Every structure is written in structure tokens, then in C-alpha cells.
Amino acid sequence: MGILNYTKRNGKKLLKCFCYAEFSKKKQQNALPPSHFHPQQQSQVPEEKKKNIRIFWRKKKREKGNNHQTNINNKTVQHEEQHQQAHAYSQPERRKERKKSSKINKKEKRHEQDANNTLANLEKRPLKQPKDKKKKKNKKRKLLWRWKKQKKEPNILANLVNTLAMESDIQTQRYAAQEILRIGNENIPSRVFTFNQLKAATENFNDHNLIGEGGFGRVFKGHIQETNEAIAVKVLDQHGIQGNREFLVEVLMLSLLHHPNLVSLYGYCVDNNQRILVYEYMAQGSLQDHLLDCSRNHKPLNWETRMKIATGAAKGLEYLHDMANPPVIYRDLKTSNILLGNGFDPKLSDFGLAKLGPTGEKTHVTTRVMGTYGYCAPEYAMTGKLTKMSDIYSFGVVMLELITGRKAVDTTRPTREQVLVQWATPLFKDKKNFTKMVDPLLEGEFPLKSLYQAVAIAALCLSEEPTSRPVISDVVSALEFIAIPKAESLGSSGELSPPALHPSYSDLEIFETCESSEDL
Structure with a gap:
């Protein structure tokens, strides 16, 4: 039987006849030949044959459906068998198998990645040429030569800078060390002490050798048996005010600067977390001990x-x-930092806060406000601009302490008299008040003219405007005139000849009163 289908192709109707019989089977079953299925002979096919063909195809469809169901059943059976086989193992065994398989897969992936990376690196990087053995020998020779040279001429300052720069994490400290190294000499006479040497010199840092104590640490008296010298050992507190930077600055400053009125540094010790400075021993202690601390039974200093x-x-x-x-710029001038030796010769100490001054066209150095309250200049405390005039103001406070015998800040006194500068500035206006400012421990044993001149110097140094303060060289010349004995300072006329003063402050009334006054 044929089935007629009408399809459209290129706008034309075509008639097609499809025969759905299996020719091999139909021949065996005496089916109709293909000629009978031709469209021209469709009318000649009997109806019985048509019915037989329809019944045949219905059976065929049923067989196909049954085969499909059997296939599905077979698959379900296989799946159930696999599931049973999988569950036949215990859970730990299955975990072991999974781990093994995962490890094997990971190893394979790693090997593949390594192989790919090596290939990529080989493609990118050129092959390295073998190094010459001669170059290695030359490098070793150079290193040995440098090491021998350092042994002959040790640069202690460079070693100190390197050790502190390696241990500290602050970059500013490294920059400061580099700047000062450029200024400094190659060989520094400072000696490097070991911790055991200083421990033996101070008798294991015994308390009966304790000289002083403060926020920076403790100072002990020591004795070196090799040279038979007395030393002062300053052990810095690890959590104190003076840190690594201050320690480094003090070592560099005292190693590079030498003057009879600056304390000399014998050496230092850098051992693990210990920071120790070794100074020359000052037998008379500090100016503060003699001037303000009467508990040690010190005799009062004369004028x-x-x-x-x-x-x-x-x-x-x-x-x-x-x-x-x-x-x-010293930045920390006060009575506790002025040490006294034999004969009361003063020396400045504690250079941890010292700062390099301005150079060239610069007029000031901007820095963090450091120092001691009562000694800091007002413009430096307000703006942070540090100049030489800041030290001049601090020197004026020290002069007032020498004249009055009072502390820069004394909380035990009344509120108006607690700050020394605030109490003294109103008294500068009238010379009659100068005698009221004098230390009562002097008991009136001082020359009046010398007192007027000393108060005048202190008043000028304590001026609020930095430009009106005197230069330190003029202060030195004025103080030398005061300190010279009367017999040596007499001129040809038998009268005292005062030094020439700076024109900016020579016309003040204070100096006019000094010339007209008489000694007691």
C-alpha cells in the first residue's frame, strides 16, 4: 500500500508514493510485488491485501514497544547490580579508595603543570652561560682586602650606624644616620665596651654606685682597672624617654664635637637590647644638685x-x-644637664635631643617640640620652628636660676610664683627689685654692679621676640667681663671697662644703670 503525501517544493505540487513494506519478508509471505504499489496501479489493489498490510504494521509497532521496555528493564537491572557492588564495600574502604584516586589525580595534574611551566620558562629564558672561576676568586680577594683594611682602620661610627639601622624599623632613623655619616670623620675615637666590662666596672651595677636617675635611665659611677680611670655609665631605659634615635644622635654628636666645655664620651655598649653610654666622670655632679638640692649637704655656691x-x-x-x-642646636639646656668637674668647671651633657641647625638661606628647622617645660622658648613651643635663639632663651632661664636659686617650675610655691620666668619678668622693669630676686643663700655677698649686669643679660635672653635676643658670642663677652676679678679688669684710669654690646640692645636702660652703680 502506498501513502500519498503532498509537499510544496519551489511552488509546485508533487505526488509521492511511499511503500512501507519489507520486500524480503513480503516475497516470503507472497506479498505484492513493488509494481503493484505504483501510483498508477493503486486502484487495482484489493481491499483484503490492504487489511493484511495494516495488520502487519500494527504487529511491528507492538514488537518495537516491547523491545524498548525490555531494554529499559535490562538497564535498571544493571544499575541495581552496580549499586549493590558499590555498597558491598564498607564506608572506610570507599573513603580510602577515593583518597587514593584523588591523590593520584592531583599528582598527575602537578606533574603536568610542572612540565608546562618548565617548558614555558625554557622558551622565555635564555640558557645561562657558565661563570668564570677567575671572577669568583677576584671577588673573594676584594672582600678579604676590605676586611683586612677595616681591621687596621676600624670605623666604629659606621659599625654603630649599621647595627642600629639593622635593629630599628624606623626609616627616619636610617636617614638621620646617613646624614650625620656624611658630616662625620672616618675614624672616631669612641671605644666599644662589652656588657661584662661595664658590669665589672660598676660592681654589677650596685646601688651604692648610683649617681643619678631619671626618665632616660640610671647613671652609675665606675672604675676601669686597666687605665685606672673613673667613668660615668649611663644605662638607658628600654622603655624610657631616650630611645634608639636619641642614643645614636648622642654618640655621633659627642664623637664629632670636642670642646673643653662639652662632656667627653669614652665609648658605648650595644649588647642585645642594652644601650649604654660611657662618659668621663664629673666629680661635682650637676649644677642642679648644688643649686637646688640642699639635701646632700652641699655648700651654697658663691657669686x-x-x-x-x-x-x-x-x-x-x-x-x-x-x-x-x-x-x-642643643635644645635641652637646663641645670641638670650642666655637669661640674674639679674646680667647678662646667660641661654640657646629654645631647640626645640635639639637632643640626639651618644651613644656607634657611632660617629655622621645623621639628617636633621636645625639651623640658619651663625652658622651651615660646615661639618654639607654639610653632615648632627651632632656631639658635631657642637655646638663648633656655640659657636665660639658667641665668635666672643661678641668680635666684629657684627652680624653673616649682609647684610648691604660690600660683603666681610657680613659673620662674613669669614671676621675674615684672621685676625686670625696676632696678630696685633686682636685690629681691637674689638667692637668700648668698646672704648679700655679691657685687651690686655684677648683679645688675647678670640680670640684664637674663632679661635680654628671655625676650619674647627672638630677634631682640642677643647672639651667644655677645653673651660670652659680657659674662667674661662679669667673671673677671676686679683687679684684673681695671683699666688705665682704674675703672672697670665694660665690653662693647650689640647695637640692638646696647641702648637699654638696664645697661645704663649698670654703669652708674657702685660695688658694695
Whole structure:
């Protein structure tokens, strides 16, 4: 039987006849030949044959459906068998198998990645040429030569800078070390002490050798048996005010600067977390001990000794300001930092806060406000601009302490008299009040003219405007005139000849009163 289908192709109707009989089977079953299925002979096919063909195809469809169901059943059976086989193993065994398979897969992936990376690197990088053995030998020779040279000429300063720069994490400290190294000499006479040497010199840092104590640490008296010298050992507190940077600055400053009125540094010790400085021993202690601390049964300093100490401190400050290149701003001038040796010769100490001064066209150095309250200049405390005049203001406070015998800040006194500068500035206006300012421990044993001149110097140094303060060289010349004995300072006419003063402050009334006054 044929089935007629009408399809459209290129706008034309075509008649097609499809025969759906299996010719091999139909021949066996005496089916109709293909000629009978031709469209021209469709009318001649009997109806019985058509029915037989329809029945045949229905059976065929049923067989196909049954075969499909059997295939599905077979697949389900296979799946069930696989599931049973999988569950036949225990859970730990299955985990082991999974781990093994995962490890094997990971190893294979790693090997593949390594192989790919090596191939890519080989393609990118050129092959390295073998190094010459001669070059290696030359490098070793150079290193040995440098090491021998360092042994002959040890650069202690460079070693110190390297050790501190390696241990500290602050970059600013490294930059500061590099700057000071450019200024410094190659060989520094500072000695490197071991911790055991200083421990033996101070008798295991015994308390009966304790000289002083503060926020920076403790100072002990020591004795070196090899050289038979007395030393002062300053052990810095690890959590104190003076850190690695201050320690480094003090070592560099005292190693590069040398003057009779600056304390000399014998050496230092850098052992693990220990930071120790070794100074020359100052037998008379600090100026603060003699001037303000009466518990140690010190005799009160007479007027001449006080002016001698002021002159020596001013000379040390003059060396820092005018003779050092570049200039150095001390920034921490106070009575506790002025040490006294035999004969009460003063020396400046504690250079941890010292700062290199401005050079060239610069007028100031902008920095963090550091120092001691009561000694800081007002413009420096307000703006952070540091100049040489900041040290001049601090020197004026020290002069007031020498004259009055009072502390810069004394909380035990009334509120109006707690800050020394605030109490003294109203008294500068009238010369009759000068005698009220004098230390009562002097008991009136001082020359009145010398007192007027000393108060005048202090008043000028404590001016609010930095430009009206005197230069340190003029202060030194004025103090030398005060400290010289009367017999040596007499001129040809038998009268005292005062030094020439700076024109900016020579016309003040204070100096006019000094010339007209008489000694007691």
C-alpha cells in the first residue's frame, strides 16, 4: 500500500508514493510485488491485501514497544547490580579508595603543570652561560682586602650606624644616620665596651654606685682597672624617654664635637637590647644638685662660682652655634644637664635631643617640640620652628636660676610664683627689685654692679621676640667681663671697662644703670 503525501517544493505540487513494506519478508509471505504499489496501479489493489498490510504494521509497532521496555528493564537491572557492588564495600574502604584516586589525580595534574611551566620558562629564558672561576676568586680577594683594611682602620661610627639601622624599623632613623655619616670623620675615637666590662666596672651595677636617675635611665659611677680611670655609665631605659634615635644622635654628636666645655664620651655598649653610654666622670655632679638640692649637704655656691659656671656653659653653647659646621642646636639646656668637674668647671651633657641647625638661606628647622617645660622658648613651643635663639632663651632661664636659686617650675610655691620666668619678668622693669630676686643663700655677698649686669643679660635672653635676643658670642663677652676679678679688669684710669654690646640692645636702660652703680 502506498501513502500519498503532498509537499510544496519551489511552488509546485508533487505526488509521492511511499511503500512501507519489507520486500524480503513480503516475497516470503507472497506479498505484492513493488509494481503493484505504483501510483498508477493503486486502484487495482484489493481491499483484503490492504487489511493484511495494516495488520502487519500494527504487529511491528507492538514488537518495537516491547523491545524498548525490555531494554529499559535490562538497564535498571544493571544499575541495581552496580549499586549493590558499590555498597558491598564498607564506608572506610570507599573513603580510602577515593583518597587514593584523588591523590593520584592531583599528582598527575602537578606533574603536568610542572612540565608546562618548565617548558614555558625554557622558551622565555635564555640558557645561562657558565661563570668564570677567575671572577669568583677576584671577588673573594676584594672582600678579604676590605676586611683586612677595616681591621687596621676600624670605623666604629659606621659599625654603630649599621647595627642600629639593622635593629630599628624606623626609616627616619636610617636617614638621620646617613646624614650625620656624611658630616662625620672616618675614624672616631669612641671605644666599644662589652656588657661584662661595664658590669665589672660598676660592681654589677650596685646601688651604692648610683649617681643619678631619671626618665632616660640610671647613671652609675665606675672604675676601669686597666687605665685606672673613673667613668660615668649611663644605662638607658628600654622603655624610657631616650630611645634608639636619641642614643645614636648622642654618640655621633659627642664623637664629632670636642670642646673643653662639652662632656667627653669614652665609648658605648650595644649588647642585645642594652644601650649604654660611657662618659668621663664629673666629680661635682650637676649644677642642679648644688643649686637646688640642699639635701646632700652641699655648700651654697658663691657669686663668683655661679658666674664662672654661666660663662663656661655659654662658651660650650658658642662652640655649638658658631664653630661647629654645620651648627648644632642643643635644645635641652637646663641645670641638670650642666655637669661640674674639679674646680667647678662646667660641661654640657646629654645631647640626645640635639639637632643640626639651618644651613644656607634657611632660617629655622621645623621639628617636633621636645625639651623640658619651663625652658622651651615660646615661639618654639607654639610653632615648632627651632632656631639658635631657642637655646638663648633656655640659657636665660639658667641665668635666672643661678641668680635666684629657684627652680624653673616649682609647684610648691604660690600660683603666681610657680613659673620662674613669669614671676621675674615684672621685676625686670625696676632696678630696685633686682636685690629681691637674689638667692637668700648668698646672704648679700655679691657685687651690686655684677648683679645688675647678670640680670640684664637674663632679661635680654628671655625676650619674647627672638630677634631682640642677643647672639651667644655677645653673651660670652659680657659674662667674661662679669667673671673677671676686679683687679684684673681695671683699666688705665682704674675703672672697670665694660665690653662693647650689640647695637640692638646696647641702648637699654638696664645697661645704663649698670654703669652708674657702685660695688658694695
